Amino acid sequence: MSVENAPVVDVDEAAIPVEKKMYYRFESNDKKEFRVSELAIQQSETLNRLVEAMGYTSEDVENKPAIAIENIDGKTLKLVFQWCEHHKGEAIPVDDGSVPKIVEIPEFDAKLMDIDNGLLFKLIWAADYLNIVQLLNVSCKKVANMAQGKTPAQLRRVYLLPSDEEDEAAKRAAQEAQDPRAREVEEEFEERKRQGGNSFF
Amino acid sequence: MKTLLESYNFEDEVFEAFRLMNLPYLALEQVIKSMSLMEAFNLSICSPTLQHFVKYFFKNQQIKLQVHIYDGIQFRLESPNGSFISIKARDCLEDLDGCMRMKIGNASKIPFYYCDPDQNHVVTCWRDVVKGAIELNSLILDLFNIHFEKLHVWKEKINYDYGSVVGWINRMNKPIENVYFAKGTVDDTLYSQIINSENFQKCRIHQNPSENFQSQEFRFTDAHVNWQVFNAHWITLENLSDIGSACLKLYDIKFTDQEMSTFLRTLITGKFPNLEMIELRLNRRDLNLPLIMDGIVDRENVVMNWDVRVFDRFGYNTSVRGTIDVQMDTGETCSIKLYASAVYVFIWK
Numbered sequence: 381m382s383v384e385n386a387p388v389v390d391v392d393e394a395a396i397p398v399e400k401k402m403y404y405r406f407e408s409n410d411k412k413e414f415r416v417s418e419l420a421i422q423q424s425e426t427l428n429r430l431v432e433a434m435g436y437t438s439e440d441v442e443n444k445p446a447i448a449i450e451n452i453d454g455k456t457l458k459l460v461f462q463w464c465e466h467h468k469g470e471a472i473p474v475d476d477g478s479v480p481k482i483v484e485i486p487e488f489d490a491k492l493m494d495i496d497n498g499l500l501f502k503l504i505w506a507a508d509y510l511n512i513v514q515l516l517n518v519s520c521k522k523v524a525n526m527a528q529g530k531t532p533a534q535l536r537r538v539y540l541l542p543s544d545e546e547d548e549a550a551k552r553a554a555q556e557a558q559d560p561r562a563r564e565v566e567e568e569f570e571e572r573k574r575q576g577g578n579s580f581f
Numbered sequence: 582m583k584t585l586l587e588s589y590n591f592e593d594e595v596f597e598a599f600r601l602m603n604l605p606y607l608a609l610e611q612v613i614k615s616m617s618l619m620e621a622f623n624l625s626i627c628s629p630t631l632q633h634f635v636k637y638f639f640k641n642q643q644i645k646l647q648v649h650i651y652d653g654i655q656f657r658l659e660s661p662n663g664s665f666i667s668i669k670a671r672d673c674l675e676d677l678d679g680c681m682r683m684k685i686g687n688a689s690k691i692p693f694y695y696c697d698p699d700q701n702h703v704v705t706c707w708r709d710v711v712k713g714a715i716e717l718n719s720l721i722l723d724l725f726n727i728h729f730e731k732l733h734v735w736k737e738k739i740n741y742d743y744g745s746v747v748g749w750i751n752r753m754n755k756p757i758e759n760v761y762f763a764k765g766t767v768d769d770t771l772y773s774q775i776i777n778s779e780n781f782q783k784c785r786i787h788q789n790p791s792e793n794f795q796s797q798e799f800r801f802t803d804a805h806v807n808w809q810v811f812n813a814h815w816i817t818l819e820n821l822s823d824i825g826s827a828c829l830k831l832y833d834i835k836f837t838d839q840e841m842s843t844f845l846r847t848l849i850t851g852k853f854p855n856l857e858m859i860e861l862r863l864n865r866r867d868l869n870l871p872l873i874m875d876g877i878v879d880r881e882n883v884v885m886n887w888d889v890r891v892f893d894r895f896g897y898n899t900s901v902r903g904t905i906d907v908q909m910d911t912g913e914t915c916s917i918k919l920y921a922s923a924v925y926v927f928i929w930k
Binding site for chain 2: 480481482483497501504507508516521523524526528531533540542548
């Protein structure tokens, strides 16, 4: 995709200062390209370090290939960059360690995250991968809010949690995967028990 | 294509399940840490794995626990940011049809219901209330970093076996900051178990043992930091021969004038190094003040101290004036305030 045809994240033009700003180009794993302001990139620790390390000039940004983000699709990346543009220049919050965490979801973020759970899931993965602290906070808060007023049985369905039996079975399976002989030993033991043997040996 | 499990009708709204356990670790941590105590508690009983996560993510935050024992046993948990939940164990309701159920500790299908719109108060129903409380208590203590702030017991409202309650309280073996036993007549054996508990730092006991109750071996140890015993008619001079407490208020004691004098003379020797305040209220109003102060002060030259001093320790804020000040053998000063029915002593540290 050429730079001219790249979908640009909606930016409030009036809000852009007159001085020339650098816009980096990123490409999702489904080859969608995005132009993102330098200030917006600062919300992502991962991307910020990446562009710093690359040391691109304004010309490099235009002439070199877009920076590929291999494991995030275009739909998710668009949300990520919309969020970064809206929150550019804002301080990155520092975790004060308090639990339960108090996180307010701003109106813009709430609208942005008015998406299906599949996309929300991808958005959280992207926020985690790109290390966007506040986006991770608000998106995780949205997931936490799903638990409000739910009983344990309802939570199992909301979060697709395994039942006690499934949880135990998964643990056993994991143990067996580590020690394939365990199942054989157990079966052998059961067989000997059926045959009435008193001792394993 | 979504499976039936992944998409379902939930109170007339179609929800798409969120694969919580597939989130990266850091995100899962953020989700659980953003939950209120009730949500985290409910999540923890969904699976042993989640119980482990909740426990791990909440371990650095001290949660205050209050236990109220009356017609049921209520656990009130409060986080430092003020959010709270209450979980109560009560006896089984007759009609449990349609009641929601959950697994709690080792008990399965325990009926429960919420009793407020915010769902901060959950009531669980048990055939044996104390066993239910034991399950809840061990779950809560395992899950959260608990500071046991309060234990309040209303004996007269308890309609289940009080012996089991006392046994459980004693087995808790966890220091409790503030304990209150409301009035009510109790079996002497149970009363004895309560007063001998070394887990109650600050304790008010209004309960009433029998008139004949005695406990010759009982002493206020340094575990009995700040105690008030109403109905203390059973306390003897022997019981006060050694005191590890800092503050004691004993009501309705049956000391003779001679016993009171002996106690005060022992006190001024500095035998009770932790003691800062003691209030002894008698069951009569005819204390012979000159007699009880005999040998402690020179009766001909008693000087009253009318300066106002404030005893501001262990939660008290008492103005002290009109006292007889006595130099103790330790060099400390104690102020003795005498009434016809009570003696107060403040030891200034």
